[in-house]
Amino acid sequence: MxxxxxxxxxxxxxxxxxxxxxxxxxxxxxxxxxxxxxxxxxxxxxxxxxxxxxxxxxxxxxxxxxxxxxxxxxxxxxxxxxxxxxxxxxxxxxxxxxxxxxxxxxxxxxxxxxxxxxxxxxxxxxxxxxxxxxxxxxxxxxxxxxxxxxxxxxxxxxxxxxxxxxxxxxxxxxxxxxxxxxxxxxxxxxxxxxxxxxxxxxxxxxTSLRPAAYAMLLLLLAAVGIGLVIALVVAATRGHPAGTFAVILLGLPNVVWPALTIGLGATWDGRVEGPFGLPMPHVLDEVLRTPDVSALDLGTLTEHDGGKWWLLLVVSAVLLCAAAFVMAARSPARVRAWRHAVHMAVALALTVLMICLMARISARIGLSVLGIGELGEGLSGQVLLRPRLWGALGLALLWGLAAGFAGAFLARAVRRTEGAGAER
Incomplete structure (x- = not known):
């Protein structure tokens, strides 16, 4: 050679x-x-x-x-x-x-x-x-x-x-x-x-970084895929397709990735005033259009729009367990369950950190004439959305540990089933 x-x-x-x-x-x-x-x-x-x-x-x-x-x-x-x-x-x-x-x-x-x-x-x-x-x-x-x-x-x-x-x-x-x-x-x-x-x-x-990194990429892309399906249904059934497609093409992950963290229990603080707003879903704009900074979490979403938002918890848990299974399946069989859990916890915490840093929003414009203040909502406004970072990271570590153990045991069970089938 x-x-x-x-x-x-x-x-x-x-x-x-x-x-x-x-x-x-x-x-x-x-x-x-x-x-x-x-x-x-x-x-x-x-x-x-x-x-x-x-x-x-x-x-x-x-x-x-x-x-x-x-x-x-x-x-x-x-x-x-x-x-x-x-x-x-x-x-x-x-x-x-x-x-x-x-x-x-x-x-x-x-x-x-x-x-x-x-x-x-x-x-x-x-x-x-x-x-x-x-x-x-x-x-x-x-x-x-x-x-x-x-x-x-x-x-x-x-x-x-x-x-x-x-x-x-x-x-x-x-x-x-x-x-x-x-x-x-x-x-x-x-x-x-x-x-x-x-x-x-x-x-x-x-054997350590690559399976976890791949699982996190799959988690993020799966969340975007689910959000895309929901957005297309909204565009087809509720009108305003141009605005919905603008969200899809410009900021769909800005909606679905924070929603993923909210499903895990994280809280985001935000405020909306003036002509600006958060485009989709509309309930986000309603929760945050208050005189002061408001909390955005499963509790506040449920108060404004019913218990359907608890589905975020279910979807987030299912996606997380699926990602943990993929991570364990791509890892060597000799890796112990507790190592899978640690790898998953660290990977998820880093992923949530990335979401918190990249999905925050800060927008403000103000116009005054003759020093008498702003001209009103037509020409001034503010949008603010920021995570409670340490709480989100702590929850990510806990969820990652639990999902990592679950994924390891599920992958082990699948390997045993495949091994038994091969022996037959």
Whole structure:
């Protein structure tokens, strides 16, 4: 066997051309999801032919960047605000394509050296940096606001007030966060894939990290799949299909992943005011549209909309046990049940941490004229959604331990049944 056969495909298989294809494929996948989502949300009606800029801003936020809202009208009026929300449908599409592109040249390999993996990742990172830099520079635009009819409109005409509101991104933080996002995606891709090569010193992780990582990916994708079915039923039976498809294409995981944690007993705090709102389901908007910050959990959902929300507990438990079984089934038979439980607990806690960090929402815009305060709900508002982090992580550890034991015993029973059938 020669050296080339032993090491697998030559390095050119994952050179600059492959890196460029991976980056372009990731951007195209994100754009294909984001563009129709923004269209369904009505972004094409924004003035000034700003749709490409809004699309760029959406892609920036999908990789962790934030958008600043600002504006003024000289010394007589001012506007301020900010938007921190990750359109996780777009993020998920990009992550799946980026991970696939990273792993593709490495398939059918048993072992890969650390320098080789680092070099391949570095090529992708360099091109990704340039792509994110271009998006951050393009994600900026300004709009002129109308004060409407009535006293405010008269004041505007009298003093020549033309409030201007715009959005932009901090370029340097956006590029750095985009690189961190890419590193996380590539690392998760290596951990999830059973066939991707690892450096020889890390092969022992095959039996601990990879089954748990794969089970968590399956858990998240299954939750999105269930949410997609429910959303399509809602679009077909309750009207407003454009708004529902906007949620599907931009933020379906923003709804279903926090719902998964709520089903496990976690609590999220939030508030909704002004013209903004949480699009789906409507009960979330009702629970959180209060004068102060409100708690969002199984109890408050049940108070507002009946006992059907306890189904979240059942669905979350079933999905978790299924993920634990998959983890145990992909692990060697020699691994003990308590190790399965520990692996599941740690993996679930990390997954819930990711959900809590990525699904939080903070959006606010306010406009004042002549220093007399905000102009009312038509031009100002706020949306806030944040988890009670430590409680969610503690519950994840407990659920992970219980599900890990259950999955281990179920996998062992299946192996025994298959073994008995083979002996016959």
């Amino acid at each position: 020669n050296a080339r056969t032993a090491s697998g495909p030559p390095a050119a298989r994952h050179g600059w051309v492959g890196a460029l294809a991976t980056v372009l494929g990731t951007l195209v996948a994100m754009g294909v999801v984001a563009a129709p989502g923004l269209w369904a949300a009505g972004a094409t009606d924004l003035p000034g032919n700003s749709f490409p800029r809004v699309l760029a801003a959406t892609l920036v936020t999908a990789v962790g960047g934030s958008v600043k809202l600002s504006g003024d009208a000289g010394e007589l009026a001012g506007a301020e605000g900010g938007l921190t929300v990750i359109p996780l449908s777009v993020t998920l599409a990009g992550a799946l394509v980026a991970g696939r592109g990273f792993l593709r040249p490495l398939r059918h390999r048993a072992v890969a050296g650390a320098p080789e993996l680092a070099g391949w990742a570095a090529r992708i990172a360099v091109l990704w940096l340039l792509a994110v830099l271009g998006l951050a520079l393009a994600a900026r635009h300004t709009y002129e606001l109308s004060l409407g009819e009535g006293p405010l409109g008269d004041l505007g005409d009298l003093f020549g007030i033309r409030p201007v509101v715009g959005f932009s991104t901090d370029v340097v933080p956006t590029v750095l966060i985009g690189l961190v996002w890419l590193a996380g995606v590539l690392l998760v891709a290596l951990m999830v894939s059973r066939g991707a090569p690892l450096p020889a010193g890390l092969l022992r992780l095959q």
